[in-house]
Amino acid sequence: MSRAKAVTVCAVLAIVMIGRPMSAGPLRVLDLDGRLVDPLAPAPGVRATVFVFVTTDCPIANRYAPEIQRLTSIFASQGVRFWLVYANPHEPPASIRNHLRQFQYAIPALRDPEHALVRFTKVTVSPEAAVVDPGGVLLYHGRIDDRWVNIGRDRPSPTRADLAEALRAILDGKAVAQSATPAVGCILSDFLR
Amino acid sequence: MSRGAWTALLLLASTTMAAAPQAPATTFARDIAPLMYEACASCHREGGPAPFSLITYDQVRRRATQIAQVTGRHFMPPWKAEPESGDFVGQRRLSAREIQRIRQWVEAGAPEGDPRDLPRRPTWPDGWLLGTPDLVVTLEAPYTLSATSTDVFRIFAIPLPVAATRFVRGIEFHPGNARVVHHANIRIDATPASRRLDAADPSPGYDGLMPRSATYPEGHFLGWTPGQVAPLVPSDLAWRLEPGSDLVVQLHMQPSGAVEEVKPSIGLFFGHDPPRHTPTILRLGSQSIDIPPGEPRYVIKDAYTLPVDVDVLAVQPHAHYRAREIKGIATLPDGSTRWMMHITDWDFRWQHVYREVAPIALPKGTVLSMEYTFDNSAENVRNPQLPPARVSWGQRSQDEMGDLWFQLLARSDRDRATLARDVNRKMTAEDVIGYETMLRTSPGDTELHDDVALLYLGLGRPADAVPHFAASAAITPHSAAALYNLGTALAAASRLDEAAVALRQALEINPGSAAASANLGAVVLQQGHVVEAVKYLEEAIRLDPGNLQGLNALSSAYAASGRFDRAVAIADAALRLAPPGPLADEIRSRRDAYFRNLKPRPRAADEP
Numbered sequence: 001m002s003r004a005k006a007v008t009v010c011a012v013l014a015i016v017m018i019g020r021p022m023s024a025g026p027l028r029v030l031d032l033d034g035r036l037v038d039p040l041a042p043a044p045g046v047r048a049t050v051f052v053f054v055t056t057d058c059p060i061a062n063r064y065a066p067e068i069q070r071l072t073s074i075f076a077s078q079g080v081r082f083w084l085v086y087a088n089p090h091e092p093p094a095s096i097r098n099h100l101r102q103f104q105y106a107i108p109a110l111r112d113p114e115h116a117l118v119r120f121t122k123v124t125v126s127p128e129a130a131v132v133d134p135g136g137v138l139l140y141h142g143r144i145d146d147r148w149v150n151i152g153r154d155r156p157s158p159t160r161a162d163l164a165e166a167l168r169a170i171l172d173g174k175a176v177a178q179s180a181t182p183a184v185g186c187i188l189s190d191f192l193r
Numbered sequence: 194m195s196r197g198a199w200t201a202l203l204l205l206a207s208t209t210m211a212a213a214p215q216a217p218a219t220t221f222a223r224d225i226a227p228l229m230y231e232a233c234a235s236c237h238r239e240g241g242p243a244p245f246s247l248i249t250y251d252q253v254r255r256r257a258t259q260i261a262q263v264t265g266r267h268f269m270p271p272w273k274a275e276p277e278s279g280d281f282v283g284q285r286r287l288s289a290r291e292i293q294r295i296r297q298w299v300e301a302g303a304p305e306g307d308p309r310d311l312p313r314r315p316t317w318p319d320g321w322l323l324g325t326p327d328l329v330v331t332l333e334a335p336y337t338l339s340a341t342s343t344d345v346f347r348i349f350a351i352p353l354p355v356a357a358t359r360f361v362r363g364i365e366f367h368p369g370n371a372r373v374v375h376h377a378n379i380r381i382d383a384t385p386a387s388r389r390l391d392a393a394d395p396s397p398g399y400d401g402l403m404p405r406s407a408t409y410p411e412g413h414f415l416g417w418t419p420g421q422v423a424p425l426v427p428s429d430l431a432w433r434l435e436p437g438s439d440l441v442v443q444l445h446m447q448p449s450g451a452v453e454e455v456k457p458s459i460g461l462f463f464g465h466d467p468p469r470h471t472p473t474i475l476r477l478g479s480q481s482i483d484i485p486p487g488e489p490r491y492v493i494k495d496a497y498t499l500p501v502d503v504d505v506l507a508v509q510p511h512a513h514y515r516a517r518e519i520k521g522i523a524t525l526p527d528g529s530t531r532w533m534m535h536i537t538d539w540d541f542r543w544q545h546v547y548r549e550v551a552p553i554a555l556p557k558g559t560v561l562s563m564e565y566t567f568d569n570s571a572e573n574v575r576n577p578q579l580p581p582a583r584v585s586w587g588q589r590s591q592d593e594m595g596d597l598w599f600q601l602l603a604r605s606d607r608d609r610a611t612l613a614r615d616v617n618r619k620m621t622a623e624d625v626i627g628y629e630t631m632l633r634t635s636p637g638d639t640e641l642h643d644d645v646a647l648l649y650l651g652l653g654r655p656a657d658a659v660p661h662f663a664a665s666a667a668i669t670p671h672s673a674a675a676l677y678n679l680g681t682a683l684a685a686a687s688r689l690d691e692a693a694v695a696l697r698q699a700l701e702i703n704p705g706s707a708a709a710s711a712n713l714g715a716v717v718l719q720q721g722h723v724v725e726a727v728k729y730l731e732e733a734i735r736l737d738p739g740n741l742q743g744l745n746a747l748s749s750a751y752a753a754s755g756r757f758d759r760a761v762a763i764a765d766a767a768l769r770l771a772p773p774g775p776l777a778d779e780i781r782s783r784r785d786a787y788f789r790n791l792k793p794r795p796r797a798a799d800e801p
């Protein structure tokens with residue numbers, strides 16, 4: 001009985017997913033002034049959109065701040081648009097602004113209080129990245145690189161730059177070799193409790 | 194299994210199921226808050242060293258899955274020692290049952306329960322936890338930590354302005370920026386060596402290694418890990434702080450991602466009376482570590498037999514990034530064994546001084562042993578070198594170390610002296626192996642050659658010191674100091690002719706060296722050249738009237754030339770300088786013999 005119900009739910013989800021790229025309408029994503037934003041709205045020259053999910057107090061996400069900023073400066077000139085997505089609904093815009101200043105971010109920030117974007121991009125932790133093409137198709141989601149193997153277990157330096165490799169493939173018009181990788185960080189679903 | 198048994202099991206299961214609704218659900222207020230207060234909140238609180246607080250229901254439920262994850266993996270609370278290691282001060286460990294309780298609570302949807310069930314919320318004093326410090330020191334200016342991706346190790350020499358000897362019962366370390374300071378190694382330097390290294394770097398502190406003179410105060414461990422404060426020791430166990438000493442603090446910092454200012458402060462707590470007992474620090478370990486690249490299981494072992502009864506007060510393991518398992522075991526004379534330390538997932542970043550809740554009594558004849566296992570393969574994610582490289586012993590983080598330190602207290606003054614002497618011999622013997630290991634990769638490092646040669650001299654092995662001073666002299670051929678060292682070691686090894694050559698060369702380069710003149714005089718005196726000896730020794734005393742060795746040798750030289758009046762006068766001068774001990778005793782007995790020669794008597798008959 002319950003199994004049959006699960007199948008129905010999946011089917012409904014699948015319809016929604018197929019419908020998603022047509023319009024960003026249902027995504028309730030806010031800017032720091034509380035205005036609804038459609039981060040997937042087509043924009044001239046944008047070849048891919050990257051969402052990097054963070055929270056102000058996740059140590060792993062914060063430690064990636066210089067790397068996130070570095071990747072932005074490399075890829076922004078090649079038609080890649082970056083958004084920082086603050087995924088903890090309990091963080092008010094004022095502390096987010098403060099966080100952006102403190103970590104010297106020069107990337108536009110969004111709030112995702114209902115985790116609409118979290119669900120759409122299938123991310124689970126902070127920091128995690130997702131890449132979406134101009135048609136709204138999810139091309140990559142997962143870690144920025146493989147520095148963290150687990151909570152509390154990290155390499156002296158990463159051996160794979162997963163996000164950068166995905167972006168290079170996309171810009172070269174190739175398929176992303178690994179479209180999903182496991183990310184390590186602060187679990188986002190808890191914040192909706 | 195028989196059908197009957199199945200039925201019984203099913204019945205049992207259904208009984209349990211039926212009972213479940215009556216069984217109280219796991220709630221935050223009653224079941225989870227006590228765990229948080231006890232095991233987490235000392236760091237995870239407002240103003241604490243952790244990145245977020247875990248006190249209120251809202252704070253905890255919004256990390257609930259994460260808490261279940263990190264406790265299930267034993268990453269939090271950070272306590273590396275396995276339960277069999279013993280009971281330690283500040284121990285934070287959740288039992289399997291408690292970890293299970295957290296998981297069940299999360300699976301049940303993290304319910305709050307009845308707030309009336311909440312235990313009293315713990316409080317922490319603002320500021321100093323051990324009371325009001327007698328002295329607080331800090332950096333003159335904060336250190337600015339940039340937002341790099343790699344961890345930073347920085348050493349700071351902080352002057353300790355005390356006018357007289359103080360007796361320190363403890364220190365309390367405040368990181369100044371808990372977001373980035375991960376742990377601190379703390380030592381005392383009674384010399385200006387650390388201060389000079391700090392001053393040579395324009396920013397606060399310096400990168401590199403602590404000098405050899407920065408040590409633990411005699412018999413005590415110092416250090417800081419988040420959420421931990423070592424309690425004050427009783428006055429009779431305090432350690433002596435001499436004026437002019439510096440506190441040397443090595444901060445391990447994990448950059449936060451933002452530019453951060455770091456300004457630690459340290460409070461010192463003094464006792465009124467001089468200590469009556471000094472513990473002894475024993476270090477077990479190997480300094481001949483040499484791990485081939487890719488080796489997944491490299492094992493080192495060491496052991497030491499206690500010469501007296503002791504109490505173990507504390508244990509501190511130390512290793513770098515490739516160590517995986519740490520074992521410390523005591524084997525008692527009756528053959529029974531007990532764990533002293535066991536860590537199965539060593540992490541360089543969670544180093545800790547483990548202080549026993551109650552001292553562990555070990556009888557004379559107990560063998561303390563250690564066994565560490567290292568993984569130098571690419572599978573070890575913490576391996577700092579990829580592809581893996583050959584790694585040998587050394588203090589830099591790319592080298593490896595494997596030490597297990599014990600703080601031991603013997604039960605009488607005589608036993609303490611025996612233990613200190615025996616442990617010193619054991620550790621110095623390993624230290625020279627460490628130097629030889631480092632010299633394999635840095636054969637041109639004159640400081641290493643000089644340091645190890647001095648240790649050999651201290652061990653009474655001058656023949657082993659000679660090649661190292663010879664190497665130094667060969668690397669710096671025009672250094673009077675190097676030639677002086679070589680000549681002195683040769684003399685100690687009874688190679689008098691070679692010693693005289695080296696000391697003459699040293700004097701040619703620096704004729705003003707009283708020490709070289711004194712040693713050359715002593716050497717030529719042993720060779721039987723009395724007149725020449727007197728010449729060099731008189732010159733040595735002219736240059737440095739307080740040169741004790743020179744005075745001692747000169748009195749012998751005068752005596753050898755029959756000038757007993759002068760021999761007695763110079764021996765008296767030497768006695769005024771000599772500290773009480775074997776040397777003073779020896780000078781006094783010779784002086785008395787010379788004095789007897791002064792007495793009016795038929796001289797010729799007595800002359801040899």
